[in-house]
Amino acid sequence: MKYVTEFRDKQLIAPLVEDLRRTMDRPLRIMEVCGTHTMAIFRHGLRSLMPEGLELISGPGCPVCVTSNAHIDGFVEVAGRDEVRLAIFGDLFRVPGSRGSLAAAQSLGAKIEIVYSPLDALKLAEKYPGQIVVFAAVGFETTIPLVAATILEAERLQVDNFAVFSSHKIMPPALDALLSDPELHLDGLLCPGHVSTIIGADAYKPLTTRYGLSCVVAGFEPVDILQAVIMLARQKRESRAEVENAYVRAVSSQGNPRALKIMNEVFEPVDCCWRGLGEIPGSGMAIRGHFAQFDAERRFGITLMETPEPKGCLCGEILKGRSKPDDCPLFAGRCTPLKPVGPCMVSSEGTCAAYYRYGRT
Secondary structure, rough: OOOOOOOOHHHHHHHHHHHHHOOOOEEEEEEEOOOHHHHHHHHHOHHHHHOOOOEEEEEOOOOOOOOOOHHHHHHHHOOOOEEEEOOOOOOHOOOOEOOHHHHHHHHOOOEEEEOOOOOHHHHHHOOOOEEEEEEEEEEOOHHHHHHHHHHHHHHOOOOEEEEEEEOOEEEHHHHHHHHHOOOOOOEEEEEEEEHHHHHOHHHHHHHHHHOOOOEEEOOOOOOHHHHHHHHHHHHOOOOOOEEEOOOOOOOOOOOHHHHHHHHHEEEEEEEEEEEOOEEEEEEEEEHHHHHHHHHHHHHHHOOOOOOOOOOOHHHHHHHHOOHHHHHHHOOOEEEOOOOOOOHHHOOOOOOHHHHHHHHHO
């Protein structure tokens, strides 16, 4: 397996691994929910350092990966309109939908711009007053407040040629749906650091109550991740199921009240379809009626239609933790980062992309 061994704090790794080995008193299956955790675990070779009996499973924490075919098709449809210039994050560019990808749409003449923030999209709208700039909004709670603030700024500036096509999702309802699956047997959750800065560590308490599952919020350095895994192992050894915070330098119990206020001012929860998990009640975030002028779905009368996953692609099962990328018959053959069949191979946080880059022998 390919992995990086030069840690900034390399001298701390071996003692932590030994501490984990001593703490474990049974086999453990732990899911890292965040796509950034997945990539960090692979990049630093942490799977190869784990004691025997500890299995790390990747979950649905990549926002591009869980974006449904329906939303990808909607983005492609909007991009194809003459009056539209679509602004996207780079990870979306090659994600395939049932009608092709945005990369294919651009080759046919669609005006697509890669931006690094929603405010960049608003600046495009000011730059191109004769076009409607639509921002394809994909992301979890980390991104939603930024998009909400951009819509408020567009309203303040009276930029009427700016709109947002929201595919935003929130994490707690998806974790609830995931854990209700009787076929998924987990001993603990490595909870996402970035999302938790917004929603707070206490947001996971219902999961510990309902499912008796240990939860630890983790940072992204190798030491952060190992410390969080040790805390999960200690909870299991002591027969506890609690929420613990191993990322206190960035995450509080209650999260970021200001960000949550802005998010809830502009967006409201709706039922939403997640790739692999299906429709989950209250797991999406739609633009409230007061800001309807900035809602691309309303503005263009888009109707989202779900379509089947590509034949043979196991992306949905991988997002649920039921399969691993090398279980997929398309992995590293028909499906590669340059020619992806499913979104898990496209995104920089996708599990298949991580396996392809770091996990192959």
